[in-house]
Amino acid sequence: MTEKDDFSLQDFLPFLLNRAAEESSLAFQAHYKNRYGMLRNEWRVLFHLGIFGQMTAKEIGERAKIHKTKISRAVAKLAARRFVSRSRDEKDRRSEHLRLTPAGEAAYRDLRSQAQTYDAQLAQRFTPQEVALLRHMLRQLAGIEAPRSHDAEHRGDG
Amino acid sequence: MTEKDDFSLQDFLPFLLNRAAEESSLAFQAHYKNRYGMLRNEWRVLFHLGIFGQMTAKEIGERAKIHKTKISRAVAKLAARRFVSRSRDEKDRRSEHLRLTPAGEAAYRDLRSQAQTYDAQLAQRFTPQEVALLRHMLRQLAGIEAPRSHDAEHRGDG
DNA sequence: TCTTGTTAGTTACAAAATCAACTATTAATT
DNA sequence: AATTAATAGTTGATTTTGTAACTAACAAGA
Incomplete structure (x- = not known):
């Protein structure tokens, strides 16, 4: 199994x-899956609401570049588990405002702390x-x- | 939609x-999909065979850290399209040796050149x-x- | 030889992602 | 106002992935 071509896939x-x-x-x-039975898109939505407090599905999708069907399904699951609450926008009744319930906040804080620890752990391998x-x-x-x-930048008009 | 929490998901x-x-x-x-109707795992297998000439499914899986079921399906598709040929190992008839057919070689060379161009394009945004x-x-x-x-490494010389 | 265990690879079924079509509502055009 | 287009979000059909169980071949020990 020796290389016959110098293209490096690993680079x-x-x-x-x-x-x-x-x-x-x-x-x-492993953490959000085992502890909360969450999916990738679910913790992402959870984090967005934890960070920004209140957002519409559309805003989350734009910011995280997640497709609207994924958001929709993630929100449905989070709402079913009472981690997020939904309320219609009275000015535009197509969209709804999402925010975390106290239970959602608790899950968010727990996962956020995990995330911070883990991120620091990854970062530790390198210099700041x-x-x-x-x-x-x-x-x-x-x-x-x-x-x-x-x-x-060198032209000086930036 | 202003931050109420300073955790940065984007970091x-x-x-x-x-x-x-x-x-x-x-x-x-877009390239391997549109031009060859390939899936991610298929071009990965194709590239491994292009680079190493001959490998077993197991070897590919180990090197690329792709699960054996994905390899199995990718190889099946590539074989159906006559991009790879399979031959049983006579010493150990459980495993089989995979290699690219001429058509597979051609596809590999095309995609490799695309990959090189594209990689250079990405790298161009930064200094070497x-x-x-x-x-x-x-x-x-x-x-x-x-x-x-x-x-x-960092203790002695800055 | 006859278990028992291990390995290479495949297959079957469940979970998830993707894409298109859909509903409900608002905005724009006539 | 009526028609058409656009938007927020949902649902359904299809594809792809993930997990577990499976087959076939080999290996080791009793």
């Missing part, structure tokens, strides 16, 4: 990113500067952060 | 890694040093590379 960014994402999600996944750069590059690749355009 | 590494992985996979995915560090950290997080003990 191909999309592959590498996927592997790193999968691997680094495992431990946290490296981690900062890593997050920056990942935000960049994720399309969360605008590319820092070297050209524009 | 949480598992979330960030997933988003970056998804986003950075889109363009390449940054990209090298990024890959290193991702390999680290993916469990491909052993952690380097920074105590040793």
Whole structure:
């Protein structure tokens, strides 16, 4: 099983990113799955509501780039478990405002603390500067952060 | 929709890694999907065989950390499309050796070139040093590379 | 040889993701 | 006002994944 071609799959960014994402999600996944029977999209919705207090399904979808059907199903499950409450917007009765119930808040706080611990654990493998750069590059690749355009910056019109 | 909690989901590494992985996979995915009707695990298997020439399903699974059922199905599809050929190992008739057919080789070369172009495009957003560090950290997080003990490396020379 | 255990790979069934079509409501156009 | 288009969210059909059980082949020990 020796290489006959020098292309390195293990250096191909999309592959590498996927592997790193999968691997680094495992431990946290175990937590929300075992402790709360939650799915990936469920904790994501939970976290958004925990962080922002009140949002519509649409706003969550836009911010997390999760498709509306996933949001819909995640919200349905969270609502069934009384982790979120829903209330219609009286100005626009198509959309509804979501927020955490006390039980949802409790679950959020628990998972958030897990997340913080786990994140710190992952970050510990590198220096603070490296981690900062890593997050920056990942935000960049994720399309969360605008590319820092070297050209524009040097032209002085940014 | 203003933050009421200072936890940043967008900095949480598992979330960030997933988003970056998804986003950075889109363009390449479009390629193997549209052009060859392939699935993620199929191009991964194809690439492994393209790079290593001949492997068993087990070897591919170990190297790429893909579960054996995924490999099995990916190989079945690739074999049905005459992209890979299978031959039993006569010493151990449980396992079989997989290799690309000429058609598979052609598909591999096409996709490999796409991958190279695309990877370069992604890398272009950063300096070469940054990209090298990024890959290193991702390999680290993916469990491909052993952690380097920074105590040793960072203690002496800044 | 005859268990017993292990391994390579497949298959079956359940869980989840994807995509399209749908309802209800609001906005825009005539 | 009536018609058409757009939007928020849900539902259903299909595809893909995940998990467990399975078959076939080998291995080791009694």
